[in-house]
Amino acid sequence: MRRPKTQEPSAQSRQVEAGASGGEGGGDTEMTQQETAPGPALSKKVKPPKECFLIQPKETNEDATKTRKRKKKKITDILAKSEPKPGTPEDLQKLMKDYYSSSRSVIELEELTLPDSCFLKANDLTHSLSSYLKEVCPKWVKLRKSHSEKKSVLMLIICGSAIRAVELIRSMTAFKGDSKVMKLFAKHIKVQEQVKLLEKRVVHLGVGTPGRIKELIKQGGLHLNPLKFLIFDWNWRDQKLRRMMDIPEIRKEVFELLEMGVLSLCKTESLKLGLF
Numbered sequence: 001m002r003r004p005k006t007q008e009p010s011a012q013s014r015q016v017e018a019g020a021s022g023g024e025g026g027g028d029t030e031m032t033q034q035e036t037a038p039g040p041a042l043s044k045k046v047k048p049p050k051e052c053f054l055i056q057p058k059e060t061n062e063d064a065t066k067t068r069k070r071k072k073k074k075i076t077d078i079l080a081k082s083e084p085k086p087g088t089p090e091d092l093q094k095l096m097k098d099y100y101s102s103s104r105s106v107i108e109l110e111e112l113t114l115p116d117s118c119f120l121k122a123n124d125l126t127h128s129l130s131s132y133l134k135e136v137c138p139k140w141v142k143l144r145k146s147h148s149e150k151k152s153v154l155m156l157i158i159c160g161s162a163i164r165a166v167e168l169i170r171s172m173t174a175f176k177g178d179s180k181v182m183k184l185f186a187k188h189i190k191v192q193e194q195v196k197l198l199e200k201r202v203v204h205l206g207v208g209t210p211g212r213i214k215e216l217i218k219q220g221g222l223h224l225n226p227l228k229f230l231i232f233d234w235n236w237r238d239q240k241l242r243r244m245m246d247i248p249e250i251r252k253e254v255f256e257l258l259e260m261g262v263l264s265l266c267k268t269e270s271l272k273l274g275l276f
Contacts, residue, residue, distance in 0.1 A: 087234040087243075087275040089119040095245060099255055118266040120274035123235060129276060130174035136274055137229060144179050144204050151198045152226040153182070153206040156213065157276075158254065159233035160244035162187035165207045168233065176205060184208025184216065195221030210253035217260050224261045227271055234275040 096112050104112075120136040127135070134140075137155070147154050159165050162185040169181055180201065184194065185208040194212075197203075198221050206213070206222075216222040232254075237243055245251050265271035 086122055086125045088122055114266050118273055120272050122275045129171045132276055133175045148202055149226050150202055152223045153203050155205050155229040157207045157231045158210050160250050169207050179204040181205040184213050186212045191215050210257045214257045229272050231274040231276050
């Protein structure tokens with residue numbers, strides 16, 4: 001049997017169907033076309049401002065940190081431009097009280113106070129080491145000739161480093177004369193070797209760091225009773241413009257050294273302190 005031919009929809013019916021479909025799904029078709037169509041390039045550039053906004057607080061913190069670091073560096077610039085002030089006995093007294101204020105009672109702090117009579121004239125920054133020592137120790141030659149006790153010195157010069165100690169020894173040539181000078185620092189020299197040298201020979205002058213001098217006293221290699229002068233390399237500054245007492249480690253060792261018999265000798269006025 002022959003199948004009946006299907007009639008193609010007329011143009012009028014197609015228009016009716018298109019109108020019906022346009023009423024029901026036309027909006028979906030338009031939205032689909034809008035979604036598949038490539039969006040404008042500007043829509044992808046919206047994120048960078050958001051990212052910049054999120055990163056902004058971190059940049060602010062870093063900038064603040066850099067600003068603080070720059071302010072700290074300016075302290076060195078101020079010190080470099082400011083006029084140096086010579087150290088005074090009051091500076092040493094104040095440093096001692098500040099150092100022990102948290103661990104000592106009021107009565108103990110008063111016991112640390114030294115009489116003015118135990119201090120030599122401070123350097124006014126016009127002296128070389130030799131000229132300063134000649135001024136504060138005018139009878140040095142006589143003292144040197146009468147000194148014959150081993151394991152001791154007549155004068156100790158305390159500084160912050162081995163390099164500085166060598167510089168001081170070279171700069172005191174005009175003062176020391178025939179005096180026997182010994183380096184008292186840890187660099188390249190063992191403490192046992194220094195103890196043996198102090199036992200064998202008479203030494204008049206010792207130049208070194210507080211840590212090594214303290215160790216020699218602990219081991220019995222150096223006695224303080226014959227000591228007459230204790231000079232601090234107070235006013236000299238290193239490349240960072242720090243004085244010896246500005247460095248916490250050295251300041252701690254100096255105060256520990258003072259408590260190993262130096263303070264008691266100062267109070268009996270048998271020992272004099274000087275700030276060079």
